[in-house]
Amino acid sequence: MRPIEALLEIARDEGVTRVFGNPGTTELPLMDALAGAPDPEYVLGLHEGSVVSMADGYARASRRTSMVSLHVAAGVANGLIGMLNARRSRTPMVIVAGQQDRRHLVQDPMLSGDLVGLASAATKSAVEVQHASDLPLVLRRAFALAARPPAGPVLVSVPMDLLEEDIDVAVPARSPVSGPGVAADVVADAAALLAAAERPVVVAGDGVGRAGAVRELVAVAESLGAAVYHQPMNDGVDFPGGHPLYAGMLLPRNAVIRETLGRYDAALIAGCHAFMPHHYTPGPAVPDGLAIVQVDEDPAEIGRNFPVRHGVTGDLAGTLRALADRLEGRVPSARARAEWLGAVHARARAETEAAARGAYGPSPLDPRAAAHAVAAGLPEDAVVVEEAITTGLLLRAVLRQDRPRSYVHTVGGGLGWGIGAAVGTRLADPERPVVAVLGDGCAMFGLQGLWSAARYEVPVTFVVMNNGEYRTLKDTLDEGGGTSAQRGRYVGMDLAPPPLDWRAAGRLFGVEAVRAGSAAELRDAVAAVKDADGPLLIEAPIAARGTGR
Template sequence: MTTVREATYDVMRRQAMTTIFSNPGSTEVAFLVDLPDDLDFVLALHEGSVVGVASGWAIARREPAFVLLHTTAGLGNAVGAIATARVNRAPMVIVVGQQDRRHLALEPFLAGRLEGLAGDYPLEVISPVRAQDVPSAVARATHRARRDQGPVIVVVPMDDWEAPYDAADVSAARVVRTPVPRTVDVADLARMVADAAHPVVVAGSGNDSLDGWDRLVALAERIEAPVWQEPFGSRAGFPQDHPLFAGHLPADRPRVREALAGADLLLVVGCAALRQYPYAEGPLVPDGVRVAVVSADPDEAYRSPAELALVADPTEVVRALLALLGPAPTDAEPPRPPLVEARTPPLVEARSPSGRPRELGLLRTSDRDHHSPLRSADVFRALADVLPRDTVLVEESPSSRPLLQAMVPAREPLGFVSAAMGGLGFAMPAAIGLKMALPDRPVVAVVGDGSAMYAVQSLWTAAQRDVGVLWIVMANGGYAVMDRLAERVEGKPPWPSFPELSVGRIAEALGCRVVHVDDETALADALDDAGSRLREPGGPLLIEVAVAPDTSFAP
């Protein structure tokens, strides 16, 4: 007799979801006992870390990850991570256990009101009407997660797994996807581009693929346009060492208008137009700038204040646009300089507490007192010297993010990964999933000590499974970004610093190898050694670097 559990295993095999990321409870035991040898079980010690590891795995593979959570407590603990997975476009099927179907009406212990617990962040929440419907529900969830690149929840009562399954009654059908036609109507967009004298491109996370980069490079060179990276993007949409890369677009209206001064067309590829952080009065872009948006995400297109929005694969749109524009005229005038000076790494502008612009300190080693604390710039300069070109850099160091992006540019797709949602607790576990899915690429995570505490238990998973991630923990003993924001409103914050916190000591207790660094010599030695081992087999390494708090932050 085939059971619902065995039929679901078959669905997972057909969908290449043979790795289970989980922190289970009693409602999941029946699914997990005597797990077949071809299914791999990955335990994380908190549900946020479970979804975080699965997110890294799914982002790297662009295929759904399988997540198993425990009723209300498990799903509730994971909601923040699920929200991040949705905004980061990480496809996953999240099976959530429920109490026994036969007495759910009485709301027994551990019965969960699960359908609305994660709000609107799942693409869909499926509650199979019968045990027989579970395998087909998992198959349906897989197809939806893959098509729309996000999390889908399936709620399964615990007694369903041992119920008999009759494939003749209802089948988890094999679904064959018809390829989306490659023909895209870009005539209107091509006219906008052809009419522009000073076009500017904004590259978004949705363009982070090898084909996406190659085609957008070709377009930028064809129309001689500077390319900015979207504000607060989760991925890089353009090679940041290319001469036309202009930097990271600011996230407030006055500075956006300043950056785009002189442009007459803003072409946004792979994101919405345009993500902001602090509210400021005035228009989003300078007067006279036409805006066109290209995104595969309908929500991004619909909410963008644009003259034209194309809902389509950005790679295919740019391909079609290049074909329609044709080669550059051979008798054209010499290429005009970009509106902004191309630079690698780009200059990063910050704001002082008074609101006046100032540059972040990119000081040479000789400019610094050797007895003063290390600063973020010292760490990132040393890090840039040792990282291979194909490094996957995972970021969760809010106060020093602008400086990190300026000094360690993304040079290949997946060269930068962050939490587009803005919540903490993503980078530590996501780095594990990324490395598991991409064992041949170096994976390095730069994490603040405050940020690390949101998912520090994920380090146990890396140690237990011997996953070779390098974490750089920026230990400034406080929430530096919060301190800077408090200074802007000229207020005194109620939160304390925590100089006694040592993420390194916690990491050691969780089984990781740890190096503590508080001077330039130790930093250089630690990074040189770690850099030489990034491609070698071996377990995780955490370098805890004592740094002075960043005094500038530019959202």
């Protein structure tokens, strides 16, 4: 089997049905081979940032490792933001990057570069294949490593001439791997600690959603009667948003996390990557004296940023199931705690709902009303792909999604991810409506992804929250008492004038676009996406603040 044939054979065997890419000269052997093959399908993007984002959304929705094809040093550089997001969000992905012809690499030809050096900081691993006979083995290793906890992107640099070699290479068989078992004695000790707590709390990390362990975590929380918080800036649904025990998301500041967790005497932290604060505040995230049980698939997470009483690694769903079994019927006060917490959380949710509904009106919309309108209009079983920095926080407060993988975000923070991720999500799961909620600044970074949505007729609705500013920067200055905030003047934080015309942007790429004239119109436009047969862009004008205009 020739090297290029081996590449495609391994991709198929690893479950790859689509390759996301933007081709160049070094990818011509691959493109030529795909032209004569029934599969996989090649999904074209106009920019590598959109390409990697599509693969990110596709891998999460399909629960399979995705595959990306990038072009030499420039293509890898353009895709780095997406790789950083995928690494932070632990998305399994194999990136095959075409390198220049080895026969003149010594001459520093155009487009060549250190692909491995470029990608190393943004991937789990980056390697360049030197011999055609090594290609199949390196690819097998890449797919295995990408999926192994902690999952993430792996880059393989493949010189163009290597793929064109006319030699016979062997394809190693795929090696299925079973996860480690559950440590029964450690689970027993952990259960005893949690059962004895008077004020237990649970922190649901994104590892829970990735592992399909939401049901098991619910059983643990109900056995304890414990309040449950999502990790800061969670990437998915790791605990049902409508559950009476759900207390919301921890804000990404150590001081706030510490104050919140300080109300409790024992904590179960499940599948959570070290809390990852955003804005600096002094001190640790965990208060002194808090007894912690930490469970994670990645052994490196246990005790990484804070001491724990009991750490359990291995299969997350199995560990939580064993913990729930140990706790069942063991905490007499669990029901009373749950009823009290349910009443507290219901009152808080009702107050949030009332405030948002009271802000409804014509555009420019109050951000609370805009967020609520999207949540209220969502069709049943819809998936929300969110990349709206400030409005996104308001949206989290009113979403009540219970089904796992109904909410998709990237904690990586590299802007421009949302449009491509939404396209990839819908391609992987075409039965569920997809609504992408985007900040105008975020959307500008990934605008080219709209073209792929139009080309492949992907029925995604893109809601662009247009406030004409980088509001999160202004809010941060306001909170910190910046002098520019006191003067009402901000440098480099306004996107108008001239105003961005999002309807024109949609039409440029072949996407139908409308503008919401009120919160009610936005709600109704989102509700209509259940019958969509193509992409739609909804511009939602949001009231700006702190601009001095």
